[in-house]
Amino acid sequence: MITTVTLNPSLDRRITVDGLKVDESNRWTGLRLYAGGKGIDVSRAIHEMGGQTMAYGFIGGREGRTLEILLDEEGVPFSFTPIEQETRTNFIVLDTRTSRQTIINAPGPRISKRELERFLKKLRGVYPSPELMVASGSVPPGVPVDIYRTIVAEAKKRGIRTVLDAAGRWLEEGIKAKPYLIKPNVHEAEELLKTELPTEEAITKATLTLVKKGIEIAVISRGKDGIVAASKNGIFKAVPPPVKVRSAVGAGDSTVAGFALKLAQGEPLIEACRLAVAMGTAAVLTPGTELCHKADVEKLLPQIEVAKGSIKPRAKTFFPAGN
Ligand SMILES: Nc1ncnc2c1ncn2[C@@H]1O[C@H](COP(=O)(O)OP(=O)(O)OP(=O)(O)O)[C@@H](O)[C@H]1O
Ligand SMILES: [Mg+2]
Structure with missing residues (x-):
């Protein structure tokens, strides 16, 4: 569950x-x-x-x-x-x-x-x-800014792994309780680490920084470029094929669901990365707020390029050439 x-x-x-005509009366369709x-x-x-x-x-x-x-x-x-x-x-x-x-x-x-x-x-x-347990999104008025820290810490005490997908102060406070996994996008990660992440190498280093802070799995999602994930076992990259984007709304949530599904079953991180990117990418194929369809996810799964890279700090390239 x-x-x-x-x-x-x-x-x-x-x-x-x-x-849409601004300043005029419109009729919805x-x-x-x-x-x-x-x-x-x-x-x-x-x-x-x-x-x-x-x-x-x-x-x-x-x-x-x-x-x-x-x-x-x-x-x-x-x-x-x-x-x-x-x-x-x-x-x-x-x-x-x-x-x-x-x-x-x-x-x-x-x-x-x-x-x-x-x-x-x-x-x-x-x-x-x-x-x-996955905790996601904004926090309503009246709820303390460190609510995710409380939720993650309480879950941890009960031995429950947590995934936190939030932004700004909510994420900043939440990671103090060291969630099992976080998945900021590049912009959210830049805000969190107070640094710009213009290249893949910078993004990869950022995931490692987050792992050093005590987060077991740090993922940064990169829109059409997929994701970079790091854990103490290595760094992983998963890239989707080019697709026709209809609406990116909910892509991040579908990605998080993919991670949750595989990791809840105790499957390896590399497989979680594959499903996460397949689900995120399947979500952009659907219009409006619609999320991924299972049939699209299954079609995309074999097309996701997944690679494991080195975590040695001396290594100049994080991923094998050609990836
Ligand atoms: N243009 C795209 N082409 C292919 N896949 C995409 C595209 N945009 C997003 N995705 C898929 O969705 C995943 C998450 O996208 P993104 O990094 O934009 O998340 P996000 O900003 O957290 O989204 P959300 O607004 O839903 O929270 C990507 O890793 C990728 O698999
Ligand atoms: Mg998001």
Whole structure:
């Protein structure tokens, strides 16, 4: 079982217009509701691949109930903690004429101390313990900035491995508890390490720096260039074939789901890298917020180039020539 944590889920309203005119009245051509949130997306991708998962987090009000109905319809299992305030709504306006997308995100409901306590108690009580817990995404008002540090530390005490996919201060604080795996993208890794990462070599070194900080597996994702991952056993690179991108939304979440699925089963990191990149890349083939489809993942798997590199600091090239 892989549990996921989404502290700030959202009921996304995806509005399609054919040629958006600012300052004028427009007519939408499509409106879709979507149960959004990074941890929820990870659960959704795991479910798509046939894995066992349960999504945890906060849910409130009518918007929250709608979100639960949507997840029910998809068959994604959840066990949210109810809150007094309303679950947030994000608006995504897609202009089909220009293919441009405007996203308007809400900060989210304020979580009270009691609600937070109830949620943490629920996580502590998950039985039997999951093989892996994934905590992803933004943190709503009222929740302390070091919440991921608390969640990771508590899980660790129970022997549960954790995957943390967050950004900024939330990630910075969270890694103090040394999660099992983190997966920032290049920009998030630059922010975390307060340095620019312009080359593959710099990115690889950054993953090693993160491993030295006590993170067992440090992954940096690089969009179309795939990922670089490091553990004490070596460094790994996985690169997808060129594909036609329809929407990169949710690519990172699908990548995280791929890692979680393989590592929860105790499979080697190199295989986890392969599945992670296949799932991330399959997610960009689908439009809008849609994540990966299992059939695409299976088609992509043999096309992912995976290489193991040297971790000797003297080595000039991190990966065999030609990779
Ligand atoms: N243009 C692309 N072509 C092929 N694969 C892609 C592309 N963009 C992303 N991917 C796949 O998705 C993975 C994650 O992408 P990226 O590094 O952009 O994650 P992210 O910024 O964390 O995404 P998210 O916004 O979903 O959190 C990549 O490692 C790759 O497998
Ligand atoms: Mg991401």
